[in-house]
Amino acid sequence: MLPADTRRHHLSLLLQCLADTGPLSRADLARATSLTRVTVSDLVAELLADGLVAELGTKPGARPGKPATLLGLVHDAVLIVALDLSDDTVLQGALIDLHGEIVTRDAVELGSARGDAAVDLVVALVQRLVATSERPVLGVGIGTPGVVDDKGVVRQAPNLGWYELPLAEAVGARVGLPVSISNDANIAALAECTFGAGNPDGLMLVAIGHGVGGGILMDGAMLGGPLLSAGEIGHVVVEPGGAPCACGNRGCLETVLAVPHLRDRLAAVTPDAVASELEAVGTTLGAVLAPIVTTLGITDVVLYGPAELLDGPLLGAVRAAVAERSMPVVAEHLDVRMASLARDVVLTGAAAHVRFTQLGVV
Amino acid sequence: MLPADTRRHHLSLLLQCLADTGPLSRADLARATSLTRVTVSDLVAELLADGLVAELGTKPGARPGKPATLLGLVHDAVLIVALDLSDDTVLQGALIDLHGEIVTRDAVELGSARGDAAVDLVVALVQRLVATSERPVLGVGIGTPGVVDDKGVVRQAPNLGWYELPLAEAVGARVGLPVSISNDANIAALAECTFGAGNPDGLMLVAIGHGVGGGILMDGAMLGGPLLSAGEIGHVVVEPGGAPCACGNRGCLETVLAVPHLRDRLAAVTPDAVASELEAVGTTLGAVLAPIVTTLGITDVVLYGPAELLDGPLLGAVRAAVAERSMPVVAEHLDVRMASLARDVVLTGAAAHVRFTQLGVV
Numbered sequence: 001m002l003p004a005d006t007r008r009h010h011l012s013l014l015l016q017c018l019a020d021t022g023p024l025s026r027a028d029l030a031r032a033t034s035l036t037r038v039t040v041s042d043l044v045a046e047l048l049a050d051g052l053v054a055e056l057g058t059k060p061g062a063r064p065g066k067p068a069t070l071l072g073l074v075h076d077a078v079l080i081v082a083l084d085l086s087d088d089t090v091l092q093g094a095l096i097d098l099h100g101e102i103v104t105r106d107a108v109e110l111g112s113a114r115g116d117a118a119v120d121l122v123v124a125l126v127q128r129l130v131a132t133s134e135r136p137v138l139g140v141g142i143g144t145p146g147v148v149d150d151k152g153v154v155r156q157a158p159n160l161g162w163y164e165l166p167l168a169e170a171v172g173a174r175v176g177l178p179v180s181i182s183n184d185a186n187i188a189a190l191a192e193c194t195f196g197a198g199n200p201d202g203l204m205l206v207a208i209g210h211g212v213g214g215g216i217l218m219d220g221a222m223l224g225g226p227l228l229s230a231g232e233i234g235h236v237v238v239e240p241g242g243a244p245c246a247c248g249n250r251g252c253l254e255t256v257l258a259v260p261h262l263r264d265r266l267a268a269v270t271p272d273a274v275a276s277e278l279e280a281v282g283t284t285l286g287a288v289l290a291p292i293v294t295t296l297g298i299t300d301v302v303l304y305g306p307a308e309l310l311d312g313p314l315l316g317a318v319r320a321a322v323a324e325r326s327m328p329v330v331a332e333h334l335d336v337r338m339a340s341l342a343r344d345v346v347l348t349g350a351a352a353h354v355r356f357t358q359l360g361v362v
Numbered sequence: 363m364l365p366a367d368t369r370r371h372h373l374s375l376l377l378q379c380l381a382d383t384g385p386l387s388r389a390d391l392a393r394a395t396s397l398t399r400v401t402v403s404d405l406v407a408e409l410l411a412d413g414l415v416a417e418l419g420t421k422p423g424a425r426p427g428k429p430a431t432l433l434g435l436v437h438d439a440v441l442i443v444a445l446d447l448s449d450d451t452v453l454q455g456a457l458i459d460l461h462g463e464i465v466t467r468d469a470v471e472l473g474s475a476r477g478d479a480a481v482d483l484v485v486a487l488v489q490r491l492v493a494t495s496e497r498p499v500l501g502v503g504i505g506t507p508g509v510v511d512d513k514g515v516v517r518q519a520p521n522l523g524w525y526e527l528p529l530a531e532a533v534g535a536r537v538g539l540p541v542s543i544s545n546d547a548n549i550a551a552l553a554e555c556t557f558g559a560g561n562p563d564g565l566m567l568v569a570i571g572h573g574v575g576g577g578i579l580m581d582g583a584m585l586g587g588p589l590l591s592a593g594e595i596g597h598v599v600v601e602p603g604g605a606p607c608a609c610g611n612r613g614c615l616e617t618v619l620a621v622p623h624l625r626d627r628l629a630a631v632t633p634d635a636v637a638s639e640l641e642a643v644g645t646t647l648g649a650v651l652a653p654i655v656t657t658l659g660i661t662d663v664v665l666y667g668p669a670e671l672l673d674g675p676l677l678g679a680v681r682a683a684v685a686e687r688s689m690p691v692v693a694e695h696l697d698v699r700m701a702s703l704a705r706d707v708v709l710t711g712a713a714a715h716v717r718f719t720q721l722g723v724v
Contacts, residue, residue, distance in 0.1 A: 226563040229659030235689035297591030327597035
């Protein structure tokens with residue numbers, strides 16, 4: 001038995017060969033990758049069982065008595081189970097195909113369930129979706145708020161009562177499928193690059209809701225960082241000594257930009273002052289983004305959240321403030337816009353994450 | 363013949379097996395990696411020729427008549443040729459071992475050489491160093507100012523008169539060795555992580571000299587980005603409408619922090635005001651760094667440049683400003699300090715880059 005990492009690398013090598021070259025025989029694959037024929041046959045058996053590869057008949061020109069079967073990729077053969085745990089009251093789920101299209105939806109009330117009880121709800125929702133699927137399931141992707149490591153351990157997700165919880169392992173053992181777990185804002189950024197218009201070489205997504213989070217892709221990969229917190233723009237201090245924030249500091253960006261604060265702020269002014277309030281907040285966000293955008297040299301900044309608040313004077317002011325404070329060559333290439341995926345960005349991001357971890361493609 | 367990428371991956375897989383498990387036979391390596399024995403023998407021949415692997419005698423307990431030879435890694439068998447092109451007047455070179463120790467130095471005056479003439483000087487310096495080496499040369503690493511892509515093409519390095527120059531290919535063809543080219547500040551950050559105290563999961567190096575540049579490592583890799591400019595913190599605008607900058611903008615961080623500007627500023631005040639001038643500049647740098655540090659969640663910020671200017675009130679003010687404006691959990695883990703490598707950071711970075719591209723290890 002190969003180590004899991006090596007096995008996954010080899011599987012991905014075979015899939016990439018088939019994607020690059022078109023249908024090939026097992027012998028062709030062995031030649032192209034220099035893996036042994038035994039290994040190739042073994043891995044192909046797994047891909048056939050997963051439905052990712054299909055046998056396409058005999059290779060033309062093969063010698064009689066030794067027919068070689070051609071193998072091809074099957075893009076629509078499988079579905080992915082995706083869960084979005086970012087809502088405080090309802091756990092959302094869906095079956096999603098490899099193109100990011102939602103085939104079926106399901107959901108379960110979270111109620112007061114926390115800790116193990118919340119895990120039970122997750123497992124039940126996954127099992128229901130698996131049972132609904134008319135195609136083989138490639139894997140399960142889960143987007144959760146909080147801090148998640150690259151082994152699928154939820155280091156902390158206070159809203160769900162999870163601390164140091166090996167969620168991928170726990171769910172995987174009960175549903176018998178590979179499970180990928182990721183922070184909700186990080187996979188939202190991945191979704192924008194995989195299924196939307198985002199550039200995976202340099203994109204930052206800012207998710208604006210009850211809180212303010214974000215995710216970054218650079219050079220084709222989601223950034224994690226030593227604290228597993230890459231993308232967490234919400235707690236940059238913009239008003240030293242300002243309003244208290246849940247993180248323990250004062251004057252964080254979140255205290256100005258999160259949807260409830262933004263709505264409170266707009267409710268307190270006359271209708272003709274709304275645009276200038278939104279502009280002020282956009283300028284604040286732009287000033288925080290400029291050093292990040294210039295120093296990373298990214299080309300895509302996307303906002304995800306309520307369009308009626310964000311997609312107007314606020315977005316315009318972000319654009320102006322970033323342009324004013326960035327290096328000209330960066331400003332020239334930069335596109336600051338609303339996310340091209342208007343909804344379900346965590347669900348489709350969870351599907352993109354499974355696609356990436358199982359197939360090695362963004 | 364395998365594609366170069368696959369060949370490199372397989373070589374790195376063999377080296378990692380030997381590093382992880384200790385001495386193994388060719389058959390053991392084939393079993394551990396599931397590469398064919400023919401491929402393993404072929405790759406091992408290359409590693410033996412490079413001197414990276416040595417035969418260590420017969421495996422104990424092997425059947426008579428079929429002795430299996432054990433293979434082991436040889437850390438001190440090879441040297442790396444490293445060049446630092448970041449100085450305007452002298453091209454620096456060195457032979458460096460795999461631990462980052464400089465064995466021999468050499469240098470050549472740049473004079474008025476630009477374009478092809480500058481390439482000729484680079485090739486001559488490499489050839490002299492190769493001729494000096496008493497051990498096989500693993501590869502050539504070159505750190506250059508300017509914009510470099512991941513194929514070793516210098517997109518632009520105005521000081522050397524290079525535009526869209528395939529430098530890795532040009533030098534490689536003339537010296538017959540693999541050549542890695544990288545931006546000087548990016549490999550300075552790599553050096554700090556490979557041979558110094560830096561954390562490759564999240565480090566930013568700020569290089570302060572005639573200009574202000576930088577490099578970032580996240581999750582074990584140097585960041586590039588779509589514009590190949592990741593790390594370029596010098597052109598964040600800190601004083602809108604301030605002093606004109608070489609980039610075409612006004613009030614860039616570089617106009618405040620670059621060594622010549624900093625020295626001018628200190629020369630203009632009385633001796634007892636020097637510390638407060640340095641503090642003011644440190645506070646400005648800290649305010650630029652805070653959004654970057656919080657949003658990336660990095661743990662290491664290192665300054666590289668003249669200690670007499672940086673390592674005092676300026677560094678202290680950077681620390682205070684970053685701490686004040688960052689998320690508490692990030693501030694807690696953050697270490698803002700002078701680079702642990704006080705000199706030769708581009709030369710050793712070039713060696714680290716060769717080590718990384720040839721052996722797959724940071």
